[in-house]
Amino acid sequence: MEIKINLPTTKEEIIKLKCGDFVSISGEIYVARDAAHKRLMELIKEGRPLPINLENEAIYYMGPSPARPGRIIGSAGPTTSSRMDFAAPTLLDMGLLVMIGKGKRSPEVHEAIKRNGAVYFAAIGGAGALISKSIESSEIVCYEDLGAEAIRRLTVKDFPVVVAIDSGGRDIYG
Amino acid sequence: MRRIDVSLITQKVAELFESVNYKLSDDVSKALRNASEKEESALGRRVLSSLCENMDVAENEQIPICQDTGMAVVFLEIGQEVELVGGYIEDAVNEGVRKAYEEGYLRKSVVNDPLERINTKDNTPAIIHERIVKGDKVKITVAPKGFGSENMSRLFMLKPAQGVEGVKDAVLETVKAAGPNACPPFVIGVGIGGDFEKAALMAKHALTREIGSKNEKEEINSLEEELLSSINSLGIGPAGLGGSTTALAVFIETYPTHIAGLPVAVNMCCHVSRHRSAVIGED
Ligand code: SF4
Numbered sequence: 001m002e003i004k005i006n007l008p009t010t011k012e013e014i015i016k017l018k019c020g021d022f023v024s025i026s027g028e029i030y031v032a033r034d035a036a037h038k039r040l041m042e043l044i045k046e047g048r049p050l051p052i053n054l055e056n057e058a059i060y061y062m063g064p065s066p067a068r069p070g071r072i073i074g075s076a077g078p079t080t081s082s083r084m085d086f087a088a089p090t091l092l093d094m095g096l097l098v099m100i101g102k103g104k105r106s107p108e109v110h111e112a113i114k115r116n117g118a119v120y121f122a123a124i125g126g127a128g129a130l131i132s133k134s135i136e137s138s139e140i141v142c143y144e145d146l147g148a149e150a151i152r153r154l155t156v157k158d159f160p161v162v163v164a165i166d167s168g169g170r171d172i173y174g
Numbered sequence: 175m176r177r178i179d180v181s182l183i184t185q186k187v188a189e190l191f192e193s194v195n196y197k198l199s200d201d202v203s204k205a206l207r208n209a210s211e212k213e214e215s216a217l218g219r220r221v222l223s224s225l226c227e228n229m230d231v232a233e234n235e236q237i238p239i240c241q242d243t244g245m246a247v248v249f250l251e252i253g254q255e256v257e258l259v260g261g262y263i264e265d266a267v268n269e270g271v272r273k274a275y276e277e278g279y280l281r282k283s284v285v286n287d288p289l290e291r292i293n294t295k296d297n298t299p300a301i302i303h304e305r306i307v308k309g310d311k312v313k314i315t316v317a318p319k320g321f322g323s324e325n326m327s328r329l330f331m332l333k334p335a336q337g338v339e340g341v342k343d344a345v346l347e348t349v350k351a352a353g354p355n356a357c358p359p360f361v362i363g364v365g366i367g368g369d370f371e372k373a374a375l376m377a378k379h380a381l382t383r384e385i386g387s388k389n390e391k392e393e394i395n396s397l398e399e400e401l402l403s404s405i406n407s408l409g410i411g412p413a414g415l416g417g418s419t420t421a422l423a424v425f426i427e428t429y430p431t432h433i434a435g436l437p438v439a440v441n442m443c444c445h446v447s448r449h450r451s452a453v454i455g456e457d
Contacts, residue, residue, distance in 0.1 A: 035291075062241065063241060063242075063281065063283075064241050064281070065237075065238045065241045065243055065279060065280055065281040066279045066280075066281065067279070068236065068279050074237060074238060074241060074279055074281070075232070075237050075238040075239065075240055075241035075243075075281075076241055077240055077241050077242075079242070079322065080322045080325070080355045082355060102322070102354060102355070102357065102413070102414075103322075103353070103354045103355035103414065104353060104354060104355065122354070122413065122414075122415070124221055124224055124225070124228075124413050125322060125354070125357035125413060125444065126225065126228070126239070126240045126357040126444050126445055126446045127224050127225060127228040127240075128228070128237070128238065128239065128240045128241040128242075129228050129229075129231040129232035129235070129237040129238065129239055129240075130224060130227055130228040130231050132231075132237055133231065146293070147282060147293050147295065148241075148281050148282065148283070148293075149293075160224075162217075162415060172415060173353060173354055173414060
């Protein structure tokens with residue numbers, strides 16, 4: 001069965017999702033990967049404000065290929081989530097509700113997902129051309145100097161994912 | 175002697191990198207399509223059919239198959255009767271990479287220094303492996319390599335007494351640890367023997383072999399088949415979501431080694447296993 005959700009959403013909606021559910025995402029999500037996470041964590045360490053508000057938001061771990069002229073974005077599949085494990089618990093504690101990527105997460109991330117009633121979705125790694133068809137708009141929010149690693153805001157429609165870790169901590173990767 | 179202008183190498187390198195990022199070689203795409211018919215799990219079939227659809231979208235709409243269009247690995251086999259003119263060959267290769275990644279709308283994923291980490295913005299430098307061979311031709315093989323799978327690769331310095339069982343354990347341990355991170359179904363390159371760097375280089379080179387081709391050494395061919403079937407019974411499956419298709423192929427290269435050692439390198443590659451070759455000097 002496929003569940004449709006609109007992002008950003010609320011904790012009440014997220015805790016209904018169960019490990020292994022197919023979910024079709026529409027709405028707005030942030031995009032950030034390694035270098036952007038490093039910068040966000042530096043700001044947090046220094047006690048300075050972040051350039052984005054994470055409350056109830058979603059972050060998709062992704063760094064697209066360049067868009068051809070007239071196109072919205074290039075290839076846009078997930079990157080390996082575990083490289084963001086160093087930052088995820090802190091961001092979840094600050095209100096981040098949804099993470100989208102591929103692959104296993106650390107025990108610390110599991111704990112933070114349970115603690116905050118969050119969710120981790122897996123998108124299909126290596127299906128970047130197909131996934132790009134679900135993206136309706138893409139705009140750089142900050143860190144443009146990072147190129148493919150800038151923070152973006154995407155509008156997506158029917159982006160297919162699977163619940164990899166649900167709010168109860170159940171994990172599809174075992 | 176045959177004179178080859180290095181500008182021809184630039185042009186070929188550019189063409190190969192651009193094309194292979196939009197269309198996989200026939201052996202890989204065929205293997206994926208076959209797998210999607212044979213996969214036992216329904217979820218696995220669903221993932222594989224998405225991967226097949228992804229290949230079609232990439233080719234028809236000119237969107238790279240994967241956004242990680244890789245670090246540019248180039249194998250050059252240069253005939254010793256070739257005279258290269260018109261510039262330095264490594265500059266020519268890098269110029270080809272620059273051209274492909276800029277004009278081909280490919281992602282620039284290379285940083286200038288492993289610690290300073292500033293993007294070079296043109297995906298150079300390439301990683302170039304040159305070999306002088308017999309003859310008067312130049313063979314270029316490009317293999318852009320994504321790092322989701324590269325990061326899950328391993329090198330083992332086994333003891334000779336561990337033998338073939340040790341090799342099998344090393345490969346299976348690497349594959350299990352790679353799991354969903356390295357975008358299964360995998361192609362797995364294994365280098366056995368030589369020394370530390372030779373084993374790694376063989377593992378990388380093994381990834382450029384055609385899926386479906388047999389290993390020339392019979393016992394190594396059976397080892398490849400045995401490993402493939404053990405890997406496919408691990409249950410990792412397409413995208414790591416479970417199933418009977420965890421790998422499309424295991425390719426092994428071997429080399430003589432020292433009496434005291436048994437090096438084993440396992441280079442993991444995802445289903446976006448990109449390799450394409452061209453020969454310059456073929457009449
Ligand atoms: S591992 Fe391969 S398929 Fe997965 S994101 Fe990297 S290049 Fe793409």
